[in-house]
Amino acid sequence: MATFDDIEIRRPALAESYLALLAAQPGRPLALFAPRRVGKTYFLDHDLAPAAQTVGILPVYADLWLHKSAPLEALNHALEESLDDLSVPGSRVGRLAKTPVRKLGGLGVSVELGEVPDRRSLPEAPGLRLDALATRIVKQGGKVLLMLDEVQTLADAADGETLIATLRAVLHKRRADIAAVFTGSSREGLARLMSAAGAPMYQFAQMLDFPVLGEEFLAMLAKHFAKVHPGKSLELAALQEAFQRIGYKPALMRDIVKGMSAEGLTDVGQGVAHFLASDSQRAIWAALVAPLDTFERGVLLAIAQGRPPLGRETLAALPVHGGKPTVSRVRTAIDRLRRAGLVSKSAAGLLVDDPLFAEFLLGSGKT
Numbered sequence: 001m002a003t004f005d006d007i008e009i010r011r012p013a014l015a016e017s018y019l020a021l022l023a024a025q026p027g028r029p030l031a032l033f034a035p036r037r038v039g040k041t042y043f044l045d046h047d048l049a050p051a052a053q054t055v056g057i058l059p060v061y062a063d064l065w066l067h068k069s070a071p072l073e074a075l076n077h078a079l080e081e082s083l084d085d086l087s088v089p090g091s092r093v094g095r096l097a098k099t100p101v102r103k104l105g106g107l108g109v110s111v112e113l114g115e116v117p118d119r120r121s122l123p124e125a126p127g128l129r130l131d132a133l134a135t136r137i138v139k140q141g142g143k144v145l146l147m148l149d150e151v152q153t154l155a156d157a158a159d160g161e162t163l164i165a166t167l168r169a170v171l172h173k174r175r176a177d178i179a180a181v182f183t184g185s186s187r188e189g190l191a192r193l194m195s196a197a198g199a200p201m202y203q204f205a206q207m208l209d210f211p212v213l214g215e216e217f218l219a220m221l222a223k224h225f226a227k228v229h230p231g232k233s234l235e236l237a238a239l240q241e242a243f244q245r246i247g248y249k250p251a252l253m254r255d256i257v258k259g260m261s262a263e264g265l266t267d268v269g270q271g272v273a274h275f276l277a278s279d280s281q282r283a284i285w286a287a288l289v290a291p292l293d294t295f296e297r298g299v300l301l302a303i304a305q306g307r308p309p310l311g312r313e314t315l316a317a318l319p320v321h322g323g324k325p326t327v328s329r330v331r332t333a334i335d336r337l338r339r340a341g342l343v344s345k346s347a348a349g350l351l352v353d354d355p356l357f358a359e360f361l362l363g364s365g366k367t
């Protein structure tokens with residue numbers, strides 16, 4: 001490997017195990033949960049999609065988080081794009097047989113497709129459109145793997161329950177041909193989503209904890225470090241400890257080791273400390289806090305401090321900003337913080353999602 005940035009871990013075996021699970025339970029999606037930035041999207045893109053393609057399944061990817069306000073439209077759009085790809089002759093191996101080209105212009109400029117089924121226009125209503133698209137794509141593409149990234153977004157959409165019911169119905173109806181993998185960064189969001197689907201969560205999707213990267217990744221970082229700095233080495237145990245502390249985020253870990261490499265540091269604890277104190281990192285966290293008002297910042301800090309945000313003492317200590325701190329105002333603030341992905345609910349109560357961000361909040365005291 002040439003640089004730290006080239007270090008990557010591929011997980012084909014994990015991808016195959018998911019495909020096998022899907023094949024064993026048609027109509028039942030897998031819901032992979034892991035916090036933000038641990039590598040879910042990377043896995044879908046680099047491991048799961050290629051594994052599906054290898055066995056003749058067409059992967060269709062939609063990032064629902066990117067289109068929070070219209071998640072179903074985002075999914076439909078992804079399906080339409082895949083359909084477009086399928087309809088262009090020669091764009092994919094084997095498609096020509098299903099969509100014979102009737103006429104090719106002399107210079108190849110005018111291409112007319114033959115026997116494209118269902119040329120009727122698609123329904124406008126997103127729910128019906130999803131079903132129609134699913135039908136078409138199966139007709140043309142054969143088996144499909146729908147990858148819905150950050151699917152908990154559906155639970156927050158205005159007509160979330162209808163969306164989920166629609167999705168569920170379509171996945172059930174097309175279970176012979178369409179499999180689905182969901183990812184979610186919020187366990188609570190996923191749970192909310194599944195219960196909104198009107199049945200116990202486990203009946204709809206199989207919830208799985210998406211595994212974080214292991215020692216192999218850290219060993220590769222250490223190996224490259226030793227190559228760049230002959231005679232110096234990083235302790236694997238210390239790397240592991242740091243990796244855990246930062247919440248198993250590979251890109252972050254790589255940045256820390258790059259920083260250490262630039263400074264010639266081998267003490268991992270010190271490397272993490274430098275990273276946390278760096279201007280660039282602090283700027284990132286400051287930007288997360290910036291859109292919040294004083295009251296919301298107070299609630300966020302209380303959560304970082306592990307204080308019950310609705311407790312009487314916490315309320316009394318909250319900043320008076322635009323009116324008296326009341327339980328309902330705190331609830332509204334929590335809601336906003338949750339939707340922004342800054343805090344989430346766990347068995348232990350509300351938590352700041354990113355442990356390092358929590359450390360930053362605590363360190364900066366009043367933000």
Ligand SMILES: Nc1ncnc2c1ncn2[C@@H]1O[C@H](COP(=O)(O)OP(=O)(O)O)[C@@H](O)[C@H]1O
Nearest residue numbers: 007008009036037038039040041042043250251
């Ligand atoms: N298997 C991997 N090998 C190397 N780097 C990875 C791997 N998975 C994730 N990363 C790094 O971590 C970053 C965040 O991963 P991402 O998949 O976007 O997280 P998530 O989707 O869980 O929020 C990626 O941009 C990439 O730099």
Ligand SMILES: [Mg+2]
Nearest residue numbers: 040041042149
């Ligand atoms: Mg992602």
